Amino acid sequence: MARRSDHSRDEIREMSLQAAEQLIIAQGYKALSARKVASEIGYTVGTLYLVFKNQDEFILHINSRTLDELYQSMQTVIDDHQDAHACVLALCRNYYDFAAANANRWLLIFEHALPEDNGVPDWYQQRIRGGFEMLEKLLQSLVATHKPQQIGTAARVLWGSVHGITMLAITRKLDVVGIESVYELIDSLVENYLAGLTR
Numbered sequence: 001m002a003r004r005s006d007h008s009r010d011e012i013r014e015m016s017l018q019a020a021e022q023l024i025i026a027q028g029y030k031a032l033s034a035r036k037v038a039s040e041i042g043y044t045v046g047t048l049y050l051v052f053k054n055q056d057e058f059i060l061h062i063n064s065r066t067l068d069e070l071y072q073s074m075q076t077v078i079d080d081h082q083d084a085h086a087c088v089l090a091l092c093r094n095y096y097d098f099a100a101a102n103a104n105r106w107l108l109i110f111e112h113a114l115p116e117d118n119g120v121p122d123w124y125q126q127r128i129r130g131g132f133e134m135l136e137k138l139l140q141s142l143v144a145t146h147k148p149q150q151i152g153t154a155a156r157v158l159w160g161s162v163h164g165i166t167m168l169a170i171t172r173k174l175d176v177v178g179i180e181s182v183y184e185l186i187d188s189l190v191e192n193y194l195a196g197l198t199r
Helices: 009-027 034-041 045-051 055-080 084-101 103-111 122-142 148-170 182-198
Strands: none
Touching (some): 055 122, 103 148
């Protein structure tokens, strides 16, 4: 067992997050526990909670790393597309692609419920807003006459719909109704929604 002085607080934080991610990838988010992570990095659970206030904060930091990777992939999509309409479609496909490639980590974002009395920290809310701001900017360029509040609502409706399709696909629920192409569903949703939005 490592001594507390063997690593700095920041090093223990990074080691813990990396170990948690590997555990989630290998065994699924339900396998995550402070005991397993502490054992993996050679420290006690008590040391882990000197770095993170509690399990909720620990999980938020794990999820924030997943969100950062998602937004990096979104930014790559935006950089690769000049046309806003095509970019929105590509972003929605990218959301599914990212979730499919990182299913266990992605699911943890939505499966972990924070206690109601804790709320969501500002630093985490900023990450969530960052993704919506990317989409809002694209939608605003397509429908310049819409007010920011309308664009914000539209971005969340579109994301919620794509998220629903993605969740069904990742949890293998689409197979039951005979859907073979997730892209076909996403493309149909986006094309029809944008057509209505820009009409």
